[in-house]
Amino acid sequence: MSASDVAAEWEAHLALAKRRSPHTVRAYVAAARRWLAHLPATDWSALARLEARDLRRQLARRRADGLSNASAARELSALKAFIAFAAERAGEEDPAPPRLRGPKVKRGIPRPVTPDEAEGLAAEVASTAREDWQGLRDQAVLLLLYGAGLRISEALSLTGDDLPQADRLTITGKGSKQRVVPIMPIVRDAVEVYAEACPHELTKDGALFRGARGGPLGQGAVQKAVARARTALGLPATATPHALRHSFATHLLGEGADLRSLQELLGHASLASTQIYTQVDAKTLLDTYRNAHPREQD
Incomplete structure (x- = not known):
């Protein structure tokens, strides 16, 4: 062979x-x-x-x-x-790969954006898009990331049959694992406003979010729109579409959400992937404390 x-x-x-x-x-x-x-x-x-x-x-x-x-x-x-x-x-039963440890990798702590920054990004992409319907589209995508904790690939894989007309949405995430996420009215309304403005026919089996020529919207287009918006708003390079998902998790944790529930909402296979947000929340609280209570200089 x-x-x-x-x-x-x-x-x-x-x-x-x-x-x-x-x-x-x-x-x-x-x-x-x-x-x-x-x-x-x-x-x-x-x-x-x-x-x-x-x-x-x-x-x-x-x-x-x-x-x-x-x-x-x-x-x-x-x-x-x-x-x-x-x-x-080869027909072996109970195959086990060689035991070899990989190099140690220091896991970076996700850097969330504040609620005001998230709203600012969504508003900026909406106001600066080439066409009004494209601005509404990009705004709806970002609100799905920040308001429902979706991965960008999950948001862009939605079809016309997934229009969030109810208060819940079934998402197929990594490994084809499905989860149900709540959809807030502001997110649902943004998606429906985009759908009404979209000049392309949104079929049940076709992509919900469309590019300029009617094909499925690609991740690169959303990332470029956010890059332009964060530059205009003076935000750091870490203010990416994926940072909005991090923000969703961090802000929920800060409001008292438990890790297991957060794990389900995010679609994490392992609780260890969710636990990193406890570090993010602790860091956010510490930064807030330091900014609010600066030490007196000698």
């Missing part, structure tokens, strides 16, 4: 069986292709027998290319999953 055949089966497994996101599929397949280029044999049995020292050798090659700790950790995760898949294809 050729390396191309192996990579093709790996890609199909990730996309169809595991339903990974397109970004994850690309990254995992690219990692496998790079490794396969250095391996003498590409049959499933040989790949299933790869050991920790083989992983170390490949990571050393990637490190020589200037790979960071975070990227090396992701590469290791991809290659371990690839070996486990090879073991399954």
Whole structure:
């Protein structure tokens, strides 16, 4: 079996069986292709027998290319999953990838925006868009991120059948996991106003948010609109669309939401991913205290 055949089966497994996101599929397949280029044999049995020292050798090659700790950790995760898949294809029962720890990665604390900054971003993108309906569209997308905690990919995957006419919306997130999120009136109204103004027909199976020519709206268009808005408002580069989702989580936690409920709302598979917001909230409170009670200078 050729390396191309192996990579093709790996890609199909990730996309169809595991339903990974397109970004994850690309990254995992690219990692496998790079490794396969250095391996003498590409049959499933040989790949299933790869050991920790083989992983170390490949990571050393990637490190020589200037790979960071975070990227090396992701590469290791991809290659371990690839070996486990090879073991399954080789017919092994209970396949276990080689035990090898990845590099330590310091998790950055998300930087939320304030409620006023979130409202300012939404208003700015609405007022400076080329067409009025595009401004209403971008504003609706940002309110879904900030008001419902959606990922940008989740907001842009909504269809005409998902128009939030009720007070709840069913979202399909990572790993095709579904969750129900509440939709506040201000968010629902923004989406409905956009839908009425959109010059393109919004079918039940078609994308809800449309680009200028009628195709599905891409993430890049939203990110560029936010970049222009934050520059106009003098906000830092950390004020991105994803920061609005962080803000949703941080502000809810600050209002007393418990971690389990927040985990469900955000669609996190692990509670550990949600716990990072406890650090964010503590930091926000500390910054507020310091700003309100500056120390006297000697």
